[in-house]
Amino acid sequence: MATSGDMTFSGYGAVFGNVDSGDDVILKGAFAETLATAKKTGIWPAMLSQHGVYGSQMTPIGVWTEMKEDNIGLYVEGKLANTERGREAYELLKMKPRPAISGLSIGFRAKEWLLRSAPDEPRRTLKSVDLLEVSLVTFPMNGKARITSVKSEFNPREIEDGLREAGLSRADSVKAVAVFKSMLLRDEADQDTAPRDEDETAKKSNAELTELAARIKALIVG
Numbered sequence: 001m002a003t004s005g006d007m008t009f010s011g012y013g014a015v016f017g018n019v020d021s022g023d024d025v026i027l028k029g030a031f032a033e034t035l036a037t038a039k040k041t042g043i044w045p046a047m048l049s050q051h052g053v054y055g056s057q058m059t060p061i062g063v064w065t066e067m068k069e070d071n072i073g074l075y076v077e078g079k080l081a082n083t084e085r086g087r088e089a090y091e092l093l094k095m096k097p098r099p100a101i102s103g104l105s106i107g108f109r110a111k112e113w114l115l116r117s118a119p120d121e122p123r124r125t126l127k128s129v130d131l132l133e134v135s136l137v138t139f140p141m142n143g144k145a146r147i148t149s150v151k152s153e154f155n156p157r158e159i160e161d162g163l164r165e166a167g168l169s170r171a172d173s174v175k176a177v178a179v180f181k182s183m184l185l186r187d188e189a190d191q192d193t194a195p196r197d198e199d200e201t202a203k204k205s206n207a208e209l210t211e212l213a214a215r216i217k218a219l220i221v222g
Contacts, residue, residue, distance in 0.1 A: 007062070007080040007090045011147035013104045013134040015073035020142040023123035031074050033111075034131040035067055046133040047078055049089060051107055061086045064134065073145070076104070076134055089136055093150045102147045103140035107133040 016028045038044045044064050052058035066077035080086040092100040112128035140146070163173040 007082070007086065008065075008077065009080070009093055009147050009150040010066075010075070010077040011102075011104050011149070012072060012145050013067075013074040013076045013106050015142055015144040016071075018142055018144050019122045022141055024126055024141075025122040025124070026073075026126045026129070028069060028071070030126050030129050031067075031069055031131055033128060035069070038067065045131045047080075048107070048133050048135040049085065050137055051105065051133070051135045057085075059085075061089050061136070067134075074106070074131075074134075078134075090150075093136075093147060099147070099150070101136055101138055103137040104145045104147060105135050105137040105140045105142070106131060106145075107135065 014026050014031075016026055016030075019025045034045070044067065046060045047062045047064055049057055049061050060081070061083070062078050062080040064076055064078045066075070068075050080090050089101070093102070106129075108129040108131050110124070110126055110129055112126075114125040114127065116123050136147070163176055164170060168176065
């Protein structure tokens with residue numbers, strides 16, 4: 001069964017300065033060499049589930065489309081594959097009232113590190129690592145390494161059917177879906193700072209949506 005939507009999500013594969021359950025702490029800059037190599041060669045760290053602990057699970061469940069260090073940690077954006085395991089992961093990420101899985105964890109080889117020199121220090125302070133993969137996990141080693149955003153799929157047919165079941169005409173339902181879609185596209189483009197002459201279009205969309213919302217409210221109340 002195919003899943004509509006692009007099945008994308010984002011989060012932090014690692015958080016700097018936070019001691020994990022293995023008594024390691026990662027410093028900013030630890031991933032710099034790996035990220036530079038990945039962007040140069042096109043060979044990126046894999047996206048696995050639970051670190052591929054079983055042989056068959058070493059098959060990736062998607063691809064990472066963005067990886068970068070910021071002041072928090074290793075920020076990642078990924079796209080799940082439209083496969084059985086990819087769709088399963090996406091459904092777990094979207095579950096309500098909370099995601100069934102929300103952790104991220106890294107698989108790596110340590111390249112440069114400092115060992116504990118005092119009792120109150122972590123076992124290892126990692127200065128440079130060779131990042132092999134970032135996994136969706138149930139129990140992350142670093143409790144702060146979490147998925148922060150999952151993009152919901154936009155299914156026009158389901159929305160249209162729901163509006164018609166609520167009592168809207170087919171024409172109004174189609175119009176409402178078109179307005180919703182235009183607003184979503186506008187929101188997704190909000191990072192584009194180039195000047196655009198779209199004020200009138202936005203006002204028209206908002207006016208149409210307000211009118212349709214009033215009709216829906218009247219149906220529910222009435």
